[in-house]
Each structure stands twice: as structure tokens, then as C-alpha cells.
Amino acid sequence: MAATRILIAEDNDLVSLTLEEQLKGLGYDVVGIARSGTEAVNLALRLRPDLIMMDIRMPEMEGTEAAARIRDQMPTPIIMLTAYADKETIKRAEAAGALAYLVKPVNENELPPAINIALARFREIQALRTHVDELEESLEARKVIERAKGILMQRLGLSERDAYERLRQRARDKRTKMKDIAQAIIEAEELLGQ
Numbered sequence: 001m002a003a004t005r006i007l008i009a010e011d012n013d014l015v016s017l018t019l020e021e022q023l024k025g026l027g028y029d030v031v032g033i034a035r036s037g038t039e040a041v042n043l044a045l046r047l048r049p050d051l052i053m054m055d056i057r058m059p060e061m062e063g064t065e066a067a068a069r070i071r072d073q074m075p076t077p078i079i080m081l082t083a084y085a086d087k088e089t090i091k092r093a094e095a096a097g098a099l100a101y102l103v104k105p106v107n108e109n110e111l112p113p114a115i116n117i118a119l120a121r122f123r124e125i126q127a128l129r130t131h132v133d134e135l136e137e138s139l140e141a142r143k144v145i146e147r148a149k150g151i152l153m154q155r156l157g158l159s160e161r162d163a164y165e166r167l168r169q170r171a172r173d174k175r176t177k178m179k180d181i182a183q184a185i186i187e188a189e190e191l192l193g194q
Helices: 013-025 039-049 063-073 087-095 108-156 162-172 179-193
Strands: 005-011 029-034 051-055 078-082 099-101
Touching: 005 013, 005 039, 005 078, 013 029, 013 051, 013 108, 029 039, 039 063, 051 063, 051 108, 063 078, 078 087, 078 108, 087 108, 099 108, 108 162, 108 179, 162 179
Parallel strands: 005 029, 005 051, 051 078, 078 099
Antiparallel strands: none
């Protein structure tokens, strides 16, 4: 299995070098180091890392803003790094979508659990998003099918069950989704109704 590809976004050279050595020593693949928030966004989009370790306080663009931009453009698990552990900083990290939070200097022993948890939470979130998308699509298909059934019932004097069966059979015959057949019926009804 390939090593987890990590982008480090840290403007302090000593901290980024230490972190890079720790990660490589643990078997991770450090694919790049960003020295500013802007560079972090650009590198993330170009390199597509598996995970990003982002300092909260960065030049040009705060790490929290960079994390939010990355999340919106290319969802990636992010671990926020900071020398600050106050409530306001933690809230900013949460709002940016951070999946873990490490206080500098980072203890090497804290890295694997934080990385593993961030990756696991990210997979869970992505699975939930996919499930929600599927449910929304299913609900939308159901609405279209119900509307088409109503048209068939009214136009052809069919029972609800017969209208559904006619839609289902037509979808089978055409080897397409019922939603597509239902949508065609709705469009035809709109055309004929005008």
C-alpha cells in the first residue's frame, strides 16, 4: 500500500523541516511544503495530497481561510497546527473544517493517531455526503415518477398501480431509468398542455 501523501503548510522553516523529518521517519510521503496560505491552496490543488498539515497563522492568507478554500474546491482532510490552544483559535480551526488539531511543538508520537483519525473521519464524512446525495437524487426521482404517474392516471384512466407498472415496463423496454421515462412524460404533457 502506498504511503499517505502529506502536504505541510508551515511558514517557520525549522518547524516545517522538523515536521517533514518526523513524517518521513514514520513512513509518510511529504509531497510539498507551503510557506504561505496562498501557496498552500495552490499546492493542494496541484498536488492533491491525501492529507494537509496546516499552520493556523500563515502569511498572505490565514491557515483557516486557506483550509476553507481547499475544503470548498477539493475536499481534503486537514490537521491544523498551532502554537496556540485558546478557545477562539480552536473554534476557528473547527469552522475551517479541521479534522484534528495539534499544538506545536508536535510530539512525533502524536502524529500517527492524529493522521489516522483525520483520515478515518474524512472517509466517514465523504461517505455521508455521498449517501445524502443519493437520498436527494432518489427523492427527486420519486417526485418526478409520482408526477408522471398522475399524468398517466388522468390521461389514460389508469389506477396508481397500473400507471406505475406502465412506467416500470417502459423503462425496462428502453433500458433506462424510470426517472428518465417519467421526465419524458412530464415534458410531453407540458408540450401538449400549451
